Structure formats: structure tokens, C-alpha cells
Amino acid sequence: MKKLFLSAALILLSITSNSQNKLATTSGHIKFFSTTPVEDIEANNYKITSNLIPATGVIVFSVPMQSFEFPKAKMQKHYNSKNFLNTKKFPKAKFKGTITNLSEIDFRNDGTYTANVIGTLTLHGVTNNISETLKLIVKEGTISGMTEFNITLADYGVVFEKGKPSTNIGKNVKITAHLNYKQ
């Protein structure tokens, strides 16, 4: 009986420990910005789901693609269409990666840290390796992350030669993400 209680206590401790180790958010902000001589286009999405596991440095983002809001309705329709991001067939973009300099980041003490992250980004059904930096700010028990990088749409099979998107949307877009993690 004593052994049974001990086992139960250990299992409970393990579950508690795992849940405490995971940092998560379901309301991260991601923005993409494209510029061409015709116009600048910016779209915002406040629905990123992300997990960060400090013990292993594993980090994952999932972006619901239809949650990008454009200033103009027509832009939003172009973006979602089969000729562009085809968000019905590919409703989510996903990044899975690992922090490679984990020893340089202290998740328990206030500070600003630069995490080097390598992983894979799947967008429009195409997966590519990427290597970027993530600024992590630890402040009074809260952890926030910020990153900014560029992607080339053609690398993800997004090519458009005819119609407005070809002249109004840049071939490269800047991605900015801001995440406020909670335990």
C-alpha cells in the first residue's frame, strides 16, 4: 500500500513538473509586410498558438492562415484564394524548432536574451529549413518573445504571374511575431 501511494505521488509530481515546464500562448501576434512601388501591404493576425519548453528549448508556432486581417477586403480575398495562399487547403502554417544556445538563456532571472533557433517552417504545404533569432525577455516571471525575418514566397510554392497580386505584392515579405507566454 505504501508503495502504491509513493508511485501515485511520483506520477502526480511528474505531471505537475511537466505542466510547469511548458510555456504557452494562444494569442500571439504575427504581422506580414510587403512593399512594392505600387503599394505597401500589411496584415495582422492575433491568433498564433505557441509552446516553448525551457528545459529542452523546443519551440513551436501554429498560425491559422485565415486569421490575417488586411486593411482592404479585396486584398484579403486575393491572399486567401487558390492562386495565392490557398488557405482552405493549407489552413495553418507551422514552425517547429529548437533553441541551440539554451545554456545562454536563464528563464528564471530577469533579462533580455537572444535565442538562436533552427527548425522547419511549413507554409502552403511546403516545408523549408530556417534559422532565425528570437529575442526573449524574462521579466518578473513573465516571458515574451519577439522575432523578425524575411521569407521568399516562391520558396513556399507561392508564385503568381498574372493579375493584381503580381504587381502589388512583393516577392519577399517581412514577418514579425510577438508572443506573451504563460505557464
Added chain:
Amino acid sequence: MKSKIIKLIGAIILMGIGYATYIWFMPHRNVQAVTAFETISATDLVHAFVTNKEKANATYLDSDEGESKVLIVTGEVAKISKDQLGQHVVLLKNKTDKMGVSCSFTTETNDQVSNIKIGDTISIKGVIRSGAEYDADLDLIENVIVEKSAMLKK
């Protein structure tokens, strides 16, 4: 004859300018003015994506312009939070379910959330953006995303 042709060309140009202006300033869809595709419980909606993701995507998401289905979702309020835009987010999830339906309100409807509390069973109308998914390897819980939400009047 010549003046008629000039008038005709002028009319065509004006119509072209008018159409271009309409396209440029075309407003976003008013989700709350759209008739709901169906009324469904949060549990059933999550279940539809978990059991057959492709079929659920085909049923609920729009392929042409991203104007996916407007739904009325009923469920128990499990969490009330705010996103970085200041929009209230209400998670409808029954206690026994792993995932739920995350409903984001708007500037116009944010105040409606002050009348609800954890444990209430409510109905929310909004547009679906993506389905539920669970990645066991990464322990990543992805709820169904519903936006442009408003409380359905009882």
C-alpha cells in the same frame, strides 16, 4: 455621330472608374449580418476536425476568398481572456474535452463579454478560421478559432 462615340467612351471610362473605386473601398464582410451555416455544440465542432480533418476543412473553410462559414457555437465558458489587440476571447469547452472553440470578439461586441462568467452555457455567432488539432509530441493544443464573434441573444 462623333459626339455619340465620345459620350459612349466617356460613359465606359466613368463606369470603369466607378467599378475600380468600388473594388478599392469594398467593405469587409459583416459576419453578424450573414445567415449562420449551422448551429453546433463546441464538442461536436471539435470532434468533426479531430475525426476527419480534411472533411471538416472542406465543410467549414472557404477556398475562393477565405470567407469561411459563419456558425453559431454553443458550449460552456471555460476561460475568458484578452488578446494583444484588446479583444475578449472566450473559450467554449466542456470539462471533459481536451480542446474547445476559441471565440474572439470585436471592438463593437467586446462589452457583451462582461455579462458572462466561467461555467455559463452560451451561444456565440462568428466566422470559423481554422480547426482543432492536438500534437501529442509537442503537447500543442490548438482550439477551433472563431472570430468576429457576438453573443447570440437569448
